[in-house]
Amino acid sequence: MSFKKETPLANAVFWAARKGNLALLQLLLNSGRVDADCKDCYGTTALMVASYSGHHECARELVMQGADINLQRETGSTALFFAAQQGHDDIVKFLFEFGASTEFRTKDGGTALSAASQYGHSKVVETLLKNGANIHDQLNDGATSLFLAAQQGHVTVVRQLISSGAKVNHLREDGTAPLWMAAQMGHSEVVKVLLLRGADRDADRKDGSTALFKAAFKGQNKVIEELLKFSPSLGLLKNGSTALHAAAMGGNPKTVSLLLGANADPFVANNNNDLPADLTKNDRILWLLRPSIANGS
Template sequence: MSFKKETPLANAVFWAARKGNLALLQLLLNSGRVDADCRDSYGTTALMVASYSGHYECVKELIMQGADINYQRETGSTALFFASQQGHRDVVKLLFEFGASTEFQTKDGGTALTVASQYGHSKVVDTLLKNGANVHDQLNDGATSLFLAAQEGHVTVIRQLLSSGAKVNQAREDGTAPLWMAAQMGHSEAVKVLLLRGADRDADRKDGSTALFKAALKGHNSVIEELLKFSPSLGLLKNGSTALHAAVVGGNLRTILLLLGASADPTLANKNNELPADLTKSDRILKLLHPNISNGNS
């Protein structure tokens, strides 16, 4: 957390809040020479600093001294946002006791729930949801809390959000769904949970690629195994290629074997009329695609 310090007294307040030095903080605030809402030129307050650092007693003292709980720094972040980001559930609960709101957004659309989901703080997510956080919160690019949890592979948070009504197939503006992102990142458990909860196995991004295509390209075999249980498309996709083409480009032998074992067709050409075998010079891969294919007659 970055902030600019101002006056010497404000410097001391920020230092006490960051270090959790309650005695010094009380001394400074009781002196009447510095306000509980002193802030730097970014709008960072001592309450934000204490909340970020997880210093419960300092947070409480600042609130009792009149600190504005819902004040937003220039980025839009609040004390609740910072406490949620860092996973300080006790501080989050305390802020709620004194009127913290879940509705404030950062400049990129982030909320306390989106950031807690992104960092996998399941206990904080639970507290936020119980205190009115909107499970459908989205960043400016359309990413939901579920999307962010899927991106990082936070399975417990994924389950919590789905149980609270999150839409499993809600995509980002570029068409990327939570399943696609989890697959790209290689989070097989997240992929499994999303599929079991109704994720569209063949949902494609605006570029026409699916979760299976991306996992094949990257060689995420545990992800591919989960996807294949739900019979995803092995044919030509909207991007003009197949998952097998992607696997060959990726060069992972086991990936290719998995797809062939699921009846991927090595004789199916892409939009450029190229067979999967045309995309490699590896003898090992060529022999997998067809025992009679070699570099000499491919």
């Protein structure tokens, strides 16, 4: 957040709001020489700064002095957005008492709920949902609050959102599901919750990869174990690749062993013969477990 101000007095107001210096803030506002809604060149207000910094009394003073709760800076962020992003539930509740709206969006489509979900602030998520936040709002790329929480591994927030009606199989515009993202990031507990709540384990992304395939490529063995508990199927991608091929391509010998133990077939041909120029990590596990090598020929 920028703290560039237009006047020395506005600069002092922003400093007081950022530091939580209530006495100075009151002195400046009561002087009548600076407005409670003074802004910097990006449209940031003192209330946004106090909300971001978690200074409840300063936020209250600014509102009592007439600050507009729902002003947006150039990015579209509001005081509520900043309080939610930083997990300041007391300020979020206070802002709602004075008419804060959950409908304002940032330029990338973000809302207070998406911000709180992304950063794992479960108390704030609960408060926002109770005050009308739309659980189905999406960023411009189609990512929902559930997607963002799953991506970051915030299992408590994932449970909250699903219990409140979030769609577990909603895809981002590039075809990525919350399960796929949680799998590639290695968030095994989130993967477990998503599967239990109806996530499609074998849904493929636009590039053809599944959650199991991506987890294998990344060597996310705990995730793979959860995926295999849910279904023993190892899957076959449209190009003929399997999770075993993915593990080999990623150079993950422990994952290869795990999948072989789960009865992965090392003799399935891989129709995608592209390999990085530099064959390392056990020669990419015997060149993608090619049948000719596996047969000893």
